[in-house]
Amino acid sequence: MKNFVDVDEKLPILKTIPLSFQxxxxxxxxxxxVPMLTELDPAIALFCSGIGTLIYILCTKAMLPAYIGSSFAFIGAMAVAxxxxxxxxxxxxxxxAGVVYVIxxxxxxYAGSSWLDKALPPVLIGAVVIVIGLSLARTAADWAGLIPQIAADGSTLPTDYRVLAVATITLAVGIIGSMYxxxxLGIIPILIAMVVGYIAAFIFGIVPEEAIKEIIEADIIRIPTFTTPEFNFSAMIMMAPIAFVTLAEHIGHVYVTNNVCGRDFTKEPGLHRSILGDGLATIFAGLVGGPPNTTYGENIGVMAITRVYSVWVVGGAGIIATVLSFIGPVAMVIKNIPKPVMGGISILLFGIIASSGFRVFVENKIDFGKKKNLIVASVVIVLGISGAVLSFDxxxxxxxxxxxxxxxxxxxxxxxxxxxxxxxxxx
Structure with a gap:
């Protein structure tokens, strides 16, 4: 007798809802x-995450259980753009970037995926992932109160130890949760750390009164901040190539999902349908003012633990996210997360992103005695974190x-x- 819920099985709603919340x-x-790092409305990210997941499910003929969420790979480029x-x-x-996915x-x-493996070998993907994590490091340290602040007269301000304490508590909970x-609970240490950090921020008195008032007085129903795009060739050239990095991440998630669910999703519904769903979700986000999307490995972990692979459960999570994006108090709580809380968890999160690049090197047994690998990784890392810019008209x-x-x-x-x-x- 099987002890798992298959991909296409529909559960009773009283069982589906708790699993969807997970x-x-x-x-x-x-x-x-992601939107808080790039000055977007967090509620719109939640909205695009939910709708993006439903778009993905439609594109994959409701056969591939994957949740769509905001992508960290684009943060640096989004901030600059x-x-x-x-x-x-x-x-x-x-x-x-979404159009690149569709193409x-x-x-x-029509041509298979072998060409993509040649264009994006593990040594290149690993180096770029390292760049993504390291390029965000200063932002995390700044929010955690570890970067000296300069006063109007040019003097260095003393460290605010309340800010440092909140960031330290948040980071400590994230580390303890990840380890123990x-x-x-082992799948959601980031969420737990942010909740504990938020409480610590209230205790240390670094949550502004205006923020508390905004949360208390928030309307029950609040429309997320929708923003329409304007054509900008420079921004498009800057961000489109990053799609190749998240493509490699996407393909890796599909193969891991294959192993967890015991099916070959690259054949049915097909890898092209999975990538198409991700691309259309990202295009939709760009059209309404949200961050670019990607598949999330955390949800594969949830499926592995619960042994519930139902697309209905994942779709339910998408619907819940969409509904929550319109709940005013939820939006205000998210909007007013203190920077020390984000700084503390970002030290861990951005470090994990950079370390994931080294993990790619190790898992693929990259030989840095081979000069081609050494050159590609070295040039990519230096160009990525040095602030190098190529400008032309x-x-x-x-x-x-x-x-x-x-x-x-x-x-x-x-x-x-x-x-x-x-x-x-x-x-």
Whole structure:
């Protein structure tokens, strides 16, 4: 007798709702952190996460249980694009990244995926993931109160130990939860750490009275902040290449889901349908003002623990996320999460992202005695975290490529151009 719930099984609603909340809790901490880092409305991220999941389920013919949430890979590029071209211009870059997904899905359907493996080898993906994590490190330290603040007269302000204490408590809970929590609690240490950090912020008195008032007086129903995009070629060029990084992450999640569920989803409904769903979810987010989306590994962990693989449960989580995005008090609580709380958890989260790049190297047994691997990784990491910018004009309009986008493009070119062995290695 089987002891799991299969992909296409429909459960009674009283069982579906709690399981759907488990999926939602597993990703909500990371999903709402992305818009807060990029000055978007956290409620719109929750809305795009829910609708994006439903779009994904439709594209995969309700056969692949995966939840869609905000992607960390785009944070650096989103911040730069917003600063240079405004939020509306940045959103056009998100749409461009989604279009890349759609194009790749079409190519995989008709030409297979072997070409993608050649363009994005593990050494390149690992290096770019390291760049994503390290490029965000200063932001995390700043929010945690560890970067000296400069006063108007040029002097250095003393450290605010209340801020440092809240960040430390949040970080400590995140570390303890990751190491010692079991079962479902072990899947949601980020959410638990943020809740504990929020409580600590209240105790230390660093939550402004205006924020408390905003939470208490919030309307029960609140419409998320929808924003329409404006075409900006520079933002599109900056953000589109990052889609190749999240594509590799997406494909990895599909293969892990294969192992967990005991099915080959690359054949039915097909890898191209999965990528198409992710791409359309990202395009939708760009059209309404949300962050780009990606599949979440946390929810694969929930399925592995509960042994419930039902698409109905995942779809229920999408519906709940959409509804919660319109609940005013929930939106205000999320909006007013103190920066020390985000700083504390970001030290752990961004570090984990960077360490995931090294994990890619280890799991794929990358040989750095091989000069091609050494060169690709070295150039990508330096270009990605140095602040290097490539600027040029297109019909009189300035276009900038920097950060993760520049590192990814150069890495792809180097990987395709360089021979597998240097002349010395051939000898």
């Amino acid at each position: 999926h939602l809790f597993a990703m909500v901490g990371a999903t709402i952190l 917003t600063s240079n071209y405004g939020t509306k211009g940045m959103l056009s870059g998100i749409i461009a 790749v899905a079409a190519l995989i359907k 929590f079991k079962g479902f 297109v019909n009189g309009a300035p276009v900038d490529i920097n950060g993760v986008a520049l590192a990814t493009l150069v890495g792809i070119i180097l990987n395709l151009v360089l021979p597998e062995k240097s002349k010395t290695e051939e000898e």
